[in-house]
Amino acid sequence: MTVDVTGRDAAASGQDVVLVAEPLLPQRIRRPADALxxxxxxxxxxxxxLLAMAMQSTLTGLEIDVRAGTGRTPDVLSVLAGLVGDxxxxVVPVAFAVERVFHRDGMRVTQGLLAAILALVISYSLDEWLLSxxxxxxxxxxxxxxxxxxxxxxxxxxAIAYATAVRMWRRPRWRALMWAALGLDVLALFTASKATALGVILTYLVGQAVGFGTLYGIGSANTRPPGTAxxxxxxxxxxxxxxxxxxDDDSSGxxxxxxxxxxxxxxxxAVLDRDRQAAGILYRLWRGIRLNSETRRRAIRSLRAELEREALxxxxxxxxxxxLPRLLGTSEIGTEAAxxxxxxxDTRPVDKLDDSEITDELLRQMWEQVLLLHRHRLxxxxLTGxxxxxxxxxxxVLVDARSGEIAAGDLLLMLDVAQLLAYLATRVGAERAVRSAEAVLGADRLAQALPMLQPIALSREIRTALKKRKDLLSxxxxxxxxxxxxVEVEEVRLERFRPQTLITVIVSALAAYLLLTQLSQVNLASILTHANWAWGGVAAVAAFFSYVAAAIMLRGFVPEHLPLTRTVMAQFAGSFVKLVAPTAVGAVAINTRFLQKRGIPPGVAVACVGASQLIGLGSHIMLLLLFGYLTGTQAAPSLYPSRGLLVTLLSIAVLLLVVLAVPPVRRFVSTRVREMFAGVIPRLLDVLQSPRxxxxxxxxxLLLTLAFVVCLYSCVRAFxxxxxxxxxxxxxxxxNAIGSAAPTPGGLGAVEASLSLGLTVAGLPGTIATSAVLLFRxxxxWLPALPGWASLTYLQRHNDL
Incomplete structure (x- = not known):
């Protein structure tokens, strides 16, 4: 739609009317800052x-101090504060509403009234719930x-929700009046013993939350300057x-x-709108927290800072x-834009070009422009299409340099090279991308960028493209x-932590909380003194034998000869690795490395370990069904399986039908299984040729599983x-199945919780179940970690790991 409006400056100078072809700006917009x-x-x-619940005694003392302080207020002042504050x-919100209506800003008043009504309903509902x-x-x-x-x-x-929704806090005089009114009212509530310190704090926070939520839900008046401005x-x-x-808007919006x-x-x-400065703030905050300080960008800047950054x-x-396009001038547009x-x-983005149009000459020019920037530490x-x-x-021509850095360090310059390499590889292949870069930058500079070829270092667009071609970075x-x-390349760690690490910390903290809650209900001294430690000795022997069984299992799926002692030590080394890695991951990594050091090719080593894992999975399922059947027949003399076993079988059948019936799920599962067990079947065929x-x-x-079951059974009998x-x-x-799926080291937390719950359901008292599981773990x-560390050190010293 074309908007025909004469700018005030144009009219004053007698200039002709200028038609600005642009769509009508929306009257109301949702500001990302309000959502934040x-x-x-x-x-x-x-x-x-949470802090109040954790520090109840401190809060009680604060409440006593507040009551003592406000109790000294003269009665006359207390009564006056109550009358004036109430x-x-x-009066202050009503006066502000009248002032806004006179300025034809009734929509803001309406928005404030909606927030006030919503706050009344929410606070009343919370009060009723808390008092019930x-x-x-x-x-x-x-x-x-x-x-x-x-x-x-x-x-x-x-009142607080209303003041927040009408943005009264941005008006200094009205803000001062509102704070004075709230202060007097709170003083009156304290002197009359009608409020607590925690109640006032929560009242303010709930009012603000309702106000900001209303602002974002309904939207705010659009203050973006139009094209005429x-x-x-x-x-x-x-x-x-x-x-x-x-x-069209640029990539930054x-x-x-x-x-x-x-x-x-x-x-x-390019127009920078103030309300867009907080767009994408959560993603930028996440990146800022996750990446190290050299690579992260500031999550949010003021409008002025953003303008100066791009201009510089x-x-x-x-x-x-x-x-780059030459910058001819900058200016602020009122207070809301620049x-x-x-x-x-007249250009076209490379994204719009066909792959056939990206010639070697064009690639050379791209790298030459990057080299010019890097020579001046820019x-x-x-660097995307x-x-x-x-x-x-x-x-x-390079555009969109808003996110660039001057006086950049080597790390940022290498990130530029890595990002352009990755993007060009998605368009022309890895070989042409590297060859074109080497012709301009040289092999040494490319080698320096090698550590930067990590998905976390690349832009979202490139990471999305790489998901479809996972082998491209390699x-x-x-x-x-x-x-x-x-080339000798030093590893560069760009991430402070990985999402898996954060999940591990959270799950471990939750597990520790649950464990401590259980321990608080257990008299450890009484249990330890009355425990039958003969069964504890049986449990220790069974735990040690599990490592021998694991070594025998691995030897059975490797046609080449493996010494039993060092294979057992490798299993102990895996127990030490489990302290920092999930159960299945640590065992697979250690065993694969051990086989490679014994002279077995990497592909064959992975296939051997995969074969042992596949047979172990089948054995696990068969034993679960067998013992489940035995449990059902023990409860009743009938030969029919238990209801629990029937439910399990039916659930597995339904799951298989879903996998087979839904094509995307079927393809996903088949791809994952194929990747996980690629080469396993031929290796199993080699093993089948030897009966021994x-x-x-x-x-x-079988012995590995039975050893663990005997260990847990002995721990139960010990208590x-x-x-x-x-x-x-x-x-x-x-x-154990739940623990293997958990992302925590050694299934920490998940194993304890599932075993304790299972034993309790099986009929054990909670205290005995918890004690038995703790002893089992x-x-x-925990105990194998020390010999595991010694085994790991020994095998590494003798070049066996």
């Missing part, structure tokens, strides 16, 4: 509640201190625009205009001689190594538990 404030307020609210909390029998007793006691008062003050909650700002810079039209000037030139104008990068790139005016160059940081353009003469590395076979190896592998698999061997076997097999997880 809403989420942040909820986080603070939750943190305050009236002001109602279903509410948490400790929190109710902290909020009311045993008095007949509102946990959350409904009037204050509504952009033209007015350009006139102040000395330009004479005669036409303008809105273009900034508005773009193509403006024609009276002298025949064209301008590309543009001027520095021009001075370096790089081919613009950057660039010379217009990092572009967004949408920021690399080609003009009509076939010359490369192909790039191989091409670079072929150029510099003797078959007996050794199968017997080792006086009376549960059948078959029931303990079912509990172990099910709990000490025998099989």
């Amino acid at each position: 404030r809403f989420l942040l307020t909820l986080v603070i609210l939750g943190a305050v509640v 009236a002001a909390v109602l 029998s279903s509410g948490p007793d400790e929190l109710r006691r902290l909020l009311t201190v045993g008095r007949e008062i509102e946990p959350l003050n409904t009037v204050l909650t509504a 952009v033209l007015a700002a350009l006139r102040k810079l000395g330009f004479v625009p005669v036409s303008a039209r809105r273009m 900034s508005r773009r205009y193509l403006v024609g000037l009276a002298d025949g030139r064209w301008l590309d104008v 990068m543009a001027y520095a790139a021009q001075a370096a001689g790089a081919r 613009l950057l005016a660039y010379e217009h160059i 990092a572009h940081r967004h 949408e920021s690399i353009h080609v003009d009509r003469e076939g010359r490369v 192909a790039i590395r191989e091409q670079i190594v072929a150029l510099k076979p003797q 190896k078959i007996i050794e592998g199968v017997s080792g698999t 006086g538990g009376d549960v059948g061997f078959a029931a303990v076997a079912v509990v172990f097999l099910a709990g 000490v025998m099989t997880f």
Whole structure:
């Protein structure tokens, strides 16, 4: 839609009306900053509640101090504060509403009233819940201190929500009046013993959360300057625009205009809107926390800082001689936006080119532009197909340097090289991408960028493309190594932590909390003194024998000879690795490495370990069904299987039918299984040619499972538990499966919880089940760590690992 509006400056100077072709700006927009404030307020609210629950004595002391301090207030002042505060909390919002109505801003008042009503409903509902029998007793006691008062003050909650929703805090005079009214009212509530310190804090946070939530849900008035305001700002810079039209937003979400000037030139104008500064803030915060300080960007900048950053990068790139659109001027547009005016160059992004149009000459130009930037220590940081353009003469032009860095360190420069290598490889293949880079940058510089070829270092667009071609980064590395076979590259860790690490920490913390909760209900001294440690000795022997069984199992699936002693030591070494890695991952890695050191090729070693894992999985399932059947027949003399076993079989059947019936699921599962057990079947066929190896592998698999079951059964008997061997076997097999799937080291937390729950369901008292599981984990997880470390050190010293 074309908007025909005459700018005020144009009218004053007698200039002709300029038509700005742009869609009508929406009257209301949802600001990302409001969503961020809403989420942040909820986080603070939750943190305050948890802190109050954890520090109840401190909070009680604070409440006593507050009551003692406000109790000294003279009665006259207390009564006056109550009268004035109660009236002001109602009068100030009404006065603000009247002022806004006179300024024809009734929508803001309506939004504030909606927030106030919503806050009333929420605070009233929370009060009723907290005061009811279903509410948490400790929190109710902290909020009311045993008095007949509102946990959350409904009037204050509504007033704060209203003030937040109408953005009263941005008006200094009204903000001061509102704070004075709230302060007087809170003082009156304290002197009358009608509020607590925690209640006032939660009232304020709930009111703010409702206000910000209403702001984001309904939206705020759009204060973005229209195209006519952009033209007015350009006139102040000395330009004479005669036409303008809105273009597609850039990759950062900034508005773009193509403006024609009276002298025949064209301008590309980028508009930075203040309300867009917080867009994508959660992703940037996550990256900032996850990546090290050298690679991360600031999560959010002020409008002024963003303007200065882009302008400085543009001027520095021009001075370096790089081919970027020339920056001709910058200006703020009121208080809500700023613009950057660039010379217009008719170009096409490389993303829009066919792969056949990306010639060797074009690749060379791309790397030459990067080299010009890097010689002046400038990092572009967004070298993708949408920021690399080609003009009509076939010359490369770099755009979108807003995220760039001046005086960049070597790490950022290497990231540029890695990012462009990865992008070009998705378009022209790894070989051409590396060859074109080597022709301009040289093999040494490419080798320096080798550690940066990590998915975390690349942009989201490139990571998405690489998911479809998972071998591409490896192909790039191989091409670079072929150029510099003797290159010594130091590993560069870009991540502070991995998401799996965060999950492990959270799950471990939860497991520790559950474990400590269980231990608080157990009298350890009494249990330890009354335990039958003869059964504890049996458990220790069974735990040790499990490592011998694991070694026998591995030997059975390797046609080559393996010494039993060192194979057992390798299994102990795996127990030490389990302290920092999930159970299955640590065992597979150690065994594969051990086989490679014994002279077995890597592919064959992986196949051998995969074969043992596959047979172990089948044995696990068969034993689970067998012991489940035995458990069912022990409960009843009938030969029919138990209901639990029937439910398990039916569930497995349904799961298989779903996998086979849904094509995407079927393809996903088949691909995963094929990748996991590639080469396993031929290796199994080799093993089947030797009856001795078959007996050794199968017997080792069965003995390994039985050793763990005997260990757990002995731990149960050590504490006086009376549960059948078959029931303990079912509990172990099910709990071990859960532990293997858990991402925590050694299944920590998941194994304890599942085994304790299983033994309790099997009929053991909770204290005995918890004690037995703790002893079992000490025998099989914690105690083997020390001999595991010694075995790992010994095998590494003798080049066996």
